[in-house]
Amino acid sequence: MSRVYRALVAVGDRAVPAKLRPLWEHEAGPKTVFFWAPAFKWALVAASLDDYRRPLDKVSTTQSATLAATGLIWTRYCLVIRPINYSLSLCNFMLGAANAYQCFRAYRFQNAMKH
Known part of the structure; x- marks a missing residue:
């Protein structure tokens, strides 16, 4: 399951716009x-x-x-x-x-x- 999760996060890393990057990278964010x-x-x-x-x-x-x-x-x-x-x-x-x-x-x- 962690392999699937890491793959989804990798896709998100490329797709998340710059304005939402602080939320995405936050220590309590979607990752x-x-x-x-x-x-x-x-x-x-x-x-x-x-x-x-x-x-x-x-x-x-x-x-x-x-x-x-x-x-x-x-x-x-x-x-x-x-x-x-x-x-x-x-x-x-x-x-x-x-x-x-x-x-x-x-x-x-x-x-x-x-x-």
Whole structure:
């Protein structure tokens, strides 16, 4: 797989225009995992937002709480690693916030059902 990746990067090296070269060469740019991790992790955020359409009696508060905690913990970590990865930090923050809100919605629903 790394041979394919290196070949793709070599093509990109020749094709990237001068104006985009700083982004391309950045230590957290598209040539590194620091770029691709948040790019794919946004799918978790999208799935969390899609769960807002699910009936609240079907929402897993354990799953939502776990994703919220994970997102918020990793938000901090992304700001202390080198290179600092702001895009992954934003992605993790949004994952935490989306799931914290889902937990709040489910908790409020469960309390309303008790009364």
